[in-house]
Amino acid sequence: xxxHSNKKDEAGYLSAKESRKxxxxxxxxxxxxxxxxxxxxxxxxxxxxxxxxPNNAVEFDDVHTYFFTDTGVVKSADGVTYDVPVGKxxxxxxxxxxxxxxxxxxxxxxxxxxxxxxxGGAIRLNLGDHAIDVTKAxxxxxxxxxxxEVSMIFQEPMTSLNPVFKIGEQIEEVIxxxxxxxxxxxxxxxxxxxxxxxxxxxxxxxxxxxxxxxLSGGMRQRVMIAIALACNPRIIIADEPTTxxxxxxxxxxxxxxxxxKDKINSSIILVTHDLGVVAEMADYVVVxxxxxxxxxxxxxxxxxxxxxxxxxxxxxxxxVVGKKVERLYSIPGKVPNPVDMPNYCYFKDRCELCVKACxxxxxxxxxxxxxxxxxxxxxxxxxxxxxxxxxxAALDDIIASGASNEGEDK
Amino acid sequence: MASTNATVDVxxxxxxxxxxxxxxxxxxxxxxYFPIKGGMFNRVMGQVxxxxxxxxxxxxGHxxxxxxxxxxxxxxxxxxxLRLxxxxxxxxxxxxxREVYDLSAKEMHDMRTKMQxxxxxxxxxxxxxxxxxxxxxxxVREHNLVPKNELNDYIDQVMEECGLQPxxxxxxxxxxxxxxxxxxxxxxxxxxxxxxxxxxxxVSALDVSIQAQIINLLHDLQEERGLTYLFISHDxxxxxxxxxxxxxxxxxxxxxxxxxxxxxxxxxHPYTKALFSAIPIPDPKAKQNRIVLEGSIPSPANPxxxxxxxxxxxxxxxxxxxxxxxxxxxxxxxFVSCHLYDE
Numbered sequence: 001x002x003x004h005s006n007k008k009d010e011a012g013y014l015s016a017k018e019s020r021k022x023x024x025x026x027x028x029x030x031x032x033x034x035x036x037x038x039x040x041x042x043x044x045x046x047x048x049x050x051x052x053x054p055n056n057a058v059e060f061d062d063v064h065t066y067f068f069t070d071t072g073v074v075k076s077a078d079g080v081t082y083d084v085p086v087g088k089x090x091x092x093x094x095x096x097x098x099x100x101x102x103x104x105x106x107x108x109x110x111x112x113x114x115x116x117x118x119x120g121g122a123i124r125l126n127l128g129d130h131a132i133d134v135t136k137a138x139x140x141x142x143x144x145x146x147x148x149e150v151s152m153i154f155q156e157p158m159t160s161l162n163p164v165f166k167i168g169e170q171i172e173e174v175i176x177x178x179x180x181x182x183x184x185x186x187x188x189x190x191x192x193x194x195x196x197x198x199x200x201x202x203x204x205x206x207x208x209x210x211x212x213x214x215l216s217g218g219m220r221q222r223v224m225i226a227i228a229l230a231c232n233p234r235i236i237i238a239d240e241p242t243t244x245x246x247x248x249x250x251x252x253x254x255x256x257x258x259x260x261k262d263k264i265n266s267s268i269i270l271v272t273h274d275l276g277v278v279a280e281m282a283d284y285v286v287v288x289x290x291x292x293x294x295x296x297x298x299x300x301x302x303x304x305x306x307x308x309x310x311x312x313x314x315x316x317x318x319x320v321v322g323k324k325v326e327r328l329y330s331i332p333g334k335v336p337n338p339v340d341m342p343n344y345c346y347f348k349d350r351c352e353l354c355v356k357a358c359x360x361x362x363x364x365x366x367x368x369x370x371x372x373x374x375x376x377x378x379x380x381x382x383x384x385x386x387x388x389x390x391x392x393a394a395l396d397d398i399i400a401s402g403a404s405n406e407g408e409d410k
Numbered sequence: 411m412a413s414t415n416a417t418v419d420v421x422x423x424x425x426x427x428x429x430x431x432x433x434x435x436x437x438x439x440x441x442x443y444f445p446i447k448g449g450m451f452n453r454v455m456g457q458v459x460x461x462x463x464x465x466x467x468x469x470x471g472h473x474x475x476x477x478x479x480x481x482x483x484x485x486x487x488x489x490x491x492l493r494l495x496x497x498x499x500x501x502x503x504x505x506x507x508r509e510v511y512d513l514s515a516k517e518m519h520d521m522r523t524k525m526q527x528x529x530x531x532x533x534x535x536x537x538x539x540x541x542x543x544x545x546x547x548x549x550v551r552e553h554n555l556v557p558k559n560e561l562n563d564y565i566d567q568v569m570e571e572c573g574l575q576p577x578x579x580x581x582x583x584x585x586x587x588x589x590x591x592x593x594x595x596x597x598x599x600x601x602x603x604x605x606x607x608x609x610x611x612x613v614s615a616l617d618v619s620i621q622a623q624i625i626n627l628l629h630d631l632q633e634e635r636g637l638t639y640l641f642i643s644h645d646x647x648x649x650x651x652x653x654x655x656x657x658x659x660x661x662x663x664x665x666x667x668x669x670x671x672x673x674x675x676x677x678x679h680p681y682t683k684a685l686f687s688a689i690p691i692p693d694p695k696a697k698q699n700r701i702v703l704e705g706s707i708p709s710p711a712n713p714x715x716x717x718x719x720x721x722x723x724x725x726x727x728x729x730x731x732x733x734x735x736x737x738x739x740x741x742x743x744x745f746v747s748c749h750l751y752d753e
Contacts, residue, residue: 095617216706217480246479246644248703251688255702273618276690299694317622319651321674321689327629328651330622334587 026068030114047136057267058084064120072339076102078291089268091282099291148178151228155240157220161212168208178231195226218249290346297372307374307388435468440501442490460486462662473639475653483662488608526599530611532591536583543579572597589620661718668744
């Protein structure tokens with residue numbers, strides 16, 4: 001689907017003519033999607049659906065999110081499948097550009113338009129008495145859901161608040177649009193101040209009238225959380241919520257998120273590259289690499305016996321306080337070009353534990369336990385947790401012997 | 411590698427790395443205040459005490475980690491040592507036994523080759539209009555470190571050492587990824603064959619796997635060239651990995667410093683304890699006794715009297731509110747500024 005010829009010259013650059021041709025084709029495709037989304041008065045039955053399991057808050061089912069760029073189609077999420085159970089936290093980890101944020105943005109339908117489009121699969125959202133498929137929902141319906149049912153905490157508190165509006169106005173905006181449609185001004189203000197207090201800001205009346213620049217980074221992130229939680233959403237997407245913060249503030253924010261989540265019984269999708277944060281917060285962990293899920297399972301399973309060589313390598317490359325290692329492991333090679341993906345396992349070229357079968361097509365998911373799945377040929381014959389332990393040991397040996405060629409970032 | 415390299419004109423003989431009493435950098439009670447200007451004639455209304463009494467010694471070939479929350483003055487300390495932040499307010503910076511701030515402009519110009527800096531953000535610290543060869547080679551030419559006809563080969567060699575390919579030379583910074591840009595920044599610093607490098611959060615902007623590459627690269631270069639690093643970072647696990655000694659800063663002052671093992675095994679200052687307890691551990695079963703600090707870091711323009719940490723310290727006593735604690739050596743090489751350890 002959407003395969004371009006991608007004729008490139010020897011230096012690897014596209015000619016202007018080729019690039020024009022691609023953008024023309026892209027426009028045709030994206031305009032079709034945009035037309036569908038912009039329809040008015042769509043019958044809700046058109047995007048209604050059934051949850052596979054009513055205990056799930058969100059089900060990502062084979063989601064394909066593509067970006068139609070002038071150099072070709074970037075498959076940012078290429079068949080992503082995972083569930084978010086009600087009241088649980090799912091941690092999504094991976095390097096930058098692996099598609100973890102894009103998957104979440106597909107759920108809230110805030111992708112960079114018109115290049116970014118969900119081209120296949122379903123994202124089923126449980127709304128209590130009924131469920132909808134957000135990939136089919138028109139913009140009109142999404143506006144009602146965003147902020148009230150699904151909300152997002154963005155990465156950079158410095159840039160995601162509007163500098164020309166007061167904190168109070170920014171929190172009130174979301175309440176006014178959803179829960180407080182028929183409320184009076186005083187009620188809305190009371191709710192906004194209540195939210196500022198809930199997120200642990202002492203001087204709530206004062207902060208209500210302040211501008212974002214008057215607050216510190218931690219305070220701004222608290223305000224972001226207040227905005228996200230103002231309408232008691234079912235799902236909170238936290239996209240690197242603490243990456244820009246200090247450890248002490250990070251600990252405070254994580255505590256806050258955890259307690260608020262329990263208070264309103266919502267689910268959290270926690271996108272981060274910090275394995276420590278994931279271990280602390282998440283019940284389930286999803287590891288993504290180059291747009292696909294390479295491994296998923298409960299937090300204990302992933303941290304106790306990680307199975308995929310990528311997961312093991314990722315864990316070995318981060319120093320841990322209290323564990324002295326001579327030399328950090330660095331995964332050799334680099335992520336394949338997203339416009340031009342290989343037809344075998346995407347990790348094969350960087351993997352130090354390749355077997356013969358790895359030359360074949362992309363490996364499917366193998367079940368190690370009812371909750372633990374991994375996409376790797378090493379487990380085709382022996383799908384057990386002990387096989388995972390053996391894999392870790394094998395990679396540890398390679399790391400210890402220093403035989404691994406140093407990761408060259410070319 | 412540097413010692414075998416005949417093309418580089420090393421003016422001062424390099425001492426062997428790690429010889430015990432060879433102190434390359436000594437900082438004594440360093441102070442750097444920034445004026446707050448305002449009012450009708452831009453009068454000085456007050457002062458931000460960014461660095462307020464920092465002292466430490468750094469041995470040749472060692473790495474000193476500097477940790478603390480943002481705004482505690484880590485980066486300003488690094489820049490003040492390099493004389494990059496204007497005049498200091500007080501104290502001494504002795505580099506190889508010479509006061510850096512007493513050097514004339516000419517001497518300072520020459521001294522710059524000995525002390526270099528790697529900045530945090532590889533996206534904004536490279537000029538977008540210069541090709542890599544110019545970024546790396548500009549300062550080498552300025553300082554006449556190698557003869558003109560050898561400059562090209564020299565740049566190739568430095569780039570190769572930092573894991574860059576010679577054919578990258580004519581490219582511009584925007585053609586590189588974050589990790590590669592950080593390699594370019596390292597190459598730029600290394601090209602001058604320095605003795606001492608301030609690494610100001612060199613891996614904070616990078617991905618985990620790239621972080622490991624850059625940390626390993628810094629480590630290798632240190633072994634090859636006997637470099638001394640001042641490694642500024644807020645990532646405590648990285649600092650523990652790379653440093654021989656660690657200094658913990660709070661609100662412009664150094665509350666604790668000593669060897670990495672001592673500090674991490676036996677943190678003494680209440681702030682250090684709280685800071686370390688906040689580190690998330692990648693193990694879902696690990697139970698942490700987290701010490702949560704109340705309140706937020708006070709403004710450095712108006713720091714609290716006495717011990718600066720007393721407003722948030724769970725063990726604050728009366729004397730903490732009045733008298734600033736002295737730095738005292740509790741174990742050999744382990745210094746703490748805290749009244750809790752007064753006899």
